[in-house]
Amino acid sequence: MTRERHYIPESRQREKPKSKYFAIGHSMKRVEDTRLLTGSGTYADDVSLPNMAHAAVLRSPHAHARIVSIDKSKAEALPGVLCVMTGAEAAEVTGPCADFSSPPTTQHCIAVDKVRHVGETVAAVVAESRYIAEDACELIEVEYDPLPAVVDLEEAVTSTGDAVLHPERGDTNVAHHRVIDFGTVDEDFAQADLVIERRLRWPRSGGTPIETVGATAHYDRGTGKFTIHANTSMYNYVGWLIAVSLKVEPHRLNIVPTDAGGSFGSKLFCHKVCTLAGTLARAAGRPVKYLEDRIDNMTSGDAHGSDRVYDAKLALKRDGTMLSMRLKVIDDYGAYFQYGVGQHGNAMAQVTGPYKINSVQVDLTAVFTNKCQQGAYRGFGSEVGNFVIERLVDAACEELDIDPIEMRRQNLIEQDQFPYIMPTGNMYDSGNYQAVLDEALGMIDYDGWRQKQAEAREEGRYIGIGISTCQERSVFSATEFWMWNPNETPGFTLSSSPESVSVNIDPTGKAFITLNAPFWGNSPETMAVQVLAEKLEMDPSDISVGYADSDKGFNSSGPGGSRFTVMIAGAVSGAADVIKEKMLRVASHMLEADPSDLEFRNGSIGVQGVPGKEKTLAEVALHAHYFRLDLPEDHDLTSGIDAAYVYDHPVTTMPSEDRTDLGIFYPIVGHMCHIPVVEVDVETGKVDFLDYVAVHDCGTMVNPMTLAGHVRGGTVNGIGSALYEHFHYDENGQLQNALLSDYLHPTPMETPVDIRVGHVETPSPFTEYGIKGGGEGGRMGAPPAIAAAVEDALKPLGVKVDSLPLTPKVLRGMIREAEANGG
Amino acid sequence: MAGVSVTFTVNGREVTATVDPRTLLVHFLREHLKLTGTHIGCDTSQCGACTVHLDGRPAKSCALLAVQLEGAEVTTIEGVAGPDGMHPMQAAFKEHHGLQCGFCTPGMVMMGIDIANRHEAPDEATIRRELEGNLCRCTGYHNIVASIAAGASSMRG
CATH class of the missing domain: 1.10.150.120 ([2Fe-2S]-binding domain)
Structure with a gap:
């Protein structure tokens, strides 16, 4: 698709990639580790306030029902119980939870009148201990009038009457439907020699971190102010919406972030838990802690992942040239719609993958069902897109008898085509996809494995090799959340998604960085330290990092969408420029030299070309802090050295009115090639990994050690999605596997002995130092590669992989069916 | 609920407390002793985030009652290293x-x-x-x- 060059805004990059770095690119040991290793972290459940009480919730046993009556008298009479709240009572003082869908969808922190999924909170108890609160929950008597449970996503499309979850949005469970043609789809399909069609099913799974969500809230009656400690994110971006729910002005809510024991997207906002804890604290007149237990988290944590069925088509020429795609998708959003179809906005960032595909049509239907609602999970919808396109490409290879590697080589976007505008309007900033493929093939010994595969087949063993070449978009922009909204109800069309930091240099010359977003389980402190050390040529051990609450913080979107490292780097770099300028001015007076003749060198500021004529950062800092009268009269030259800096998204443009062009919204685009080698035990259906190579190009690497950690961890999340994980609801809407005994995370026994990680570095021309995000990549690349490997292993039986997860039971069923069909 | 007295050693220090007999060891460590390095993840002894050493062997503290610990020696993550540095x-x-x-x-x-x-x-x-x-x-x-x-x-x- 051709667009004018001026469509791409000019780069705001100030720090160019370098051939040699002082601190960036080093596998520095993590700043975060010592406190976490010694048990000194402060996670949500580690917060303890004076006079604190504890809450527990009563969960709905029904998927869909009217609440006829609630008798809480026995619960209230239990010694140690401070307060029991129903949804109706809570709604008198607290409004609905924050919601980003348009038209809006109403969810309360305690259900009002109706429950819409199993596990939804029906009442909450505050007591002297969690034990007593749980006891009291059992004494609450609720009468329900069951309504039809909507469980199947395709049946949900035609629901009417009592089966409709949100009648105020119309007599339908279709939450959203829109068809958009990006480019010349009809013309491109008309030119095709063949069209590959697959019906593909992506199962509902979730981030399910080991730590659940929790909040400890305090309401100060004297000031009318809430303080809420929680393992939330986005609190310095949209945290004020929790104040709106609590019906106080935003400045009367301070959100204090705790460490998060993993998120993987699932703790993006956690506003329901914060709203509930705040509501209960105000009612009880005591600080209240509410921490989800495991069942709360699985059934009502508002963080299930995508759950989609696709009718997907890929149009090609007979020589393998890919032309266009048609994707008809239904996505099961569950009972509420907190982020609208943001997950599909996201997927549009790379819907045609790394290929020179000219156009795409997307026909999107989102439905309500009686399940826990969707939230974010590593990939936020884009991982499903990668699965779909890679399955289509592999099917095309089969149909056209073209080698999967040759097919990819032929269609990958070429190095000289960047920046590349893909059909939806998003930009791929840079890349070298052939180099990533070459690196992966070299590492895996592809030909060697093909040889071993052939030999193994002679012995009746089923070895398979899969390949995926996928995009890993990074650095989300806010437009993804609303771009799909109907034109008549566009919603809140925000265009800002900044990140900010402040930096203080103390009188001894050491630095303190304040992030305005939380520790989410990744390495933000290490990233910030490495970037500041780079800028000031400082010893990294002279820098420490803290996290601002919402009283002190300023606009920061927080981690998510593989953006944090890129955005922190931008913010730290900007703040460091201010610091440097000030230090140079102070040093220039001390050294009696012009600031332009000075340089930062290894912990000092010195006169260029004059070794020895220098002042240490400590000397300059002391001077700046305490010897104001030694400096000239100058309005800007105030005492001390500190800076705050807001780094806006590096490159965003708005979507067009008709949405056939979504603008640039996810432009810092990495690429990966995953090649797993698997062996399928056809007797048991168990899949073992014989080898696994994952090569990623995330631009300039700040810390290869932590990046490799992300790649491996994300890949294992992808292994879970591909082989084991699935929230299984029965026909009544009961979640059958709400514990980690039944919802199967990969353990050390299911994961490859070594996921061999390789890197290619193609710096972004748009970000500081050319860094790209790599937080989600592993999970975005592993599922299609594993699906391909399993299909390849079972090729002699004619098994086709169209749905995940490929559990042993599922695989045995497929093998049995294939054998019955004479495979 | 009548409390039960229990005495055991945690990280080398003898602890005596009167606890509700249903109190899980993990809650006793975290809430009574404020040793919050031992974590709760799954509630059902799958995840192992609550693992401590009980008389020198690993044990999941979410699956033990504090009152079972009479006379026992417990070591938590806070107790494995000396005052400075790490194990x-x-x-x-x-x-x-x-x-x-x-x-x-x-x-x-x-x-x-x-x-x-x-x-x-x-x-x-x-x-x-x-x-x-x-x-x-x-x-x-x-x-x-x-x-x-x-x-x-x-x-x-």
Whole structure:
């Protein structure tokens, strides 16, 4: 698709990639580790306030029902119980939870009148201990009038009457439907020699971190102010919406972030838990802690992942040239719609993958069902897109008898085509996809494995090799959340998604960085330290990092969408420029030299070309802090050295009115090639990994050690999605596997002995130092590669992989069916 | 509910308390003793984030009652190192990037020390088998296995 060059805004990059770095690119040991290793972290459940009480919730046993009556008298009479709240009572003082869908969808922190999924909170108890609160929950008597449970996503499309979850949005469970043609789809399909069609099913799974969500809230009656400690994110971006729910002005809510024991997207906002804890604290007149237990988290944590069925088509020429795609998708959003179809906005960032595909049509239907609602999970919808396109490409290879590697080589976007505008309007900033493929093939010994595969087949063993070449978009922009909204109800069309930091240099010359977003389980402190050390040529051990609450913080979107490292780097770099300028001015007076003749060198500021004529950062800092009268009269030259800096998204443009062009919204685009080698035990259906190579190009690497950690961890999340994980609801809407005994995370026994990680570095021309995000990549690349490997292993039986997860039971069923069909 | 008195040793210090008999050891450690390094993840003894040492062997503190501990010796993550520095197993986790969010980490370290105590030079397969009761959602286990192997090696000196 051709667009004018001026469509791409000019780069705001100030720090160019370098051939040699002082601190960036080093596998520095993590700043975060010592406190976490010694048990000194402060996670949500580690917060303890004076006079604190504890809450527990009563969960709905029904998927869909009217609440006829609630008798809480026995619960209230239990010694140690401070307060029991129903949804109706809570709604008198607290409004609905924050919601980003348009038209809006109403969810309360305690259900009002109706429950819409199993596990939804029906009442909450505050007591002297969690034990007593749980006891009291059992004494609450609720009468329900069951309504039809909507469980199947395709049946949900035609629901009417009592089966409709949100009648105020119309007599339908279709939450959203829109068809958009990006480019010349009809013309491109008309030119095709063949069209590959697959019906593909992506199962509902979730981030399910080991730590659940929790909040400890305090309401100060004297000031009318809430303080809420929680393992939330986005609190310095949209945290004020929790104040709106609590019906106080935003400045009367301070959100204090705790460490998060993993998120993987699932703790993006956690506003329901914060709203509930705040509501209960105000009612009880005591600080209240509410921490989800495991069942709360699985059934009502508002963080299930995508759950989609696709009718997907890929149009090609007979020589393998890919032309266009048609994707008809239904996505099961569950009972509420907190982020609208943001997950599909996201997927549009790379819907045609790394290929020179000219156009795409997307026909999107989102439905309500009686399940826990969707939230974010590593990939936020884009991982499903990668699965779909890679399955289509592999099917095309089969149909056209073209080698999967040759097919990819032929269609990958070429190095000289960047920046590349893909059909939806998003930009791929840079890349070298052939180099990533070459690196992966070299590492895996592809030909060697093909040889071993052939030999193994002679012995009746089923070895398979899969390949995926996928995009890993990074650095989300806010437009993804609303771009799909109907034109008549566009919603809140925000265009800002900044990140900010402040930096203080103390009188001894050491630095303190304040992030305005939380520790989410990744390495933000290490990233910030490495970037500041780079800028000031400082010893990294002279820098420490803290996290601002919402009283002190300023606009920061927080981690998510593989953006944090890129955005922190931008913010730290900007703040460091201010610091440097000030230090140079102070040093220039001390050294009696012009600031332009000075340089930062290894912990000092010195006169260029004059070794020895220098002042240490400590000397300059002391001077700046305490010897104001030694400096000239100058309005800007105030005492001390500190800076705050807001780094806006590096490159965003708005979507067009008709949405056939979504603008640039996810432009810092990495690429990966995953090649797993698997062996399928056809007797048991168990899949073992014989080898696994994952090569990623995330631009300039700040810390290869932590990046490799992300790649491996994300890949294992992808292994879970591909082989084991699935929230299984029965026909009544009961979640059958709400514990980690039944919802199967990969353990050390299911994961490859070594996921061999390789890197290619193609710096972004748009970000500081050319860094790209790599937080989600592993999970975005592993599922299609594993699906391909399993299909390849079972090729002699004619098994086709169209749905995940490929559990042993599922695989045995497929093998049995294939054998019955004479495979 | 009548309290029951229990006396046991935690991190080398004798503790006597009167507890509600249903109090889980993990809650006793976290809420009564404020030793919050021992974590609760799954509630059902799958994840191992609550692993402590009980009389020198690993135990899931979410599956024990505090009153069962009469006379026992318990070590938590806060008790494995001296006042300064880290235990060699903790140091190995830092060196080999064996943690990301850190939530499963205390349990992994406690299990790692136990593996090292019971195996002369645990190999990769042994370590993986021994970790069947500990879940990590961040790392993919690769670096945890490497950390435990290295930690075991430093413990032998």
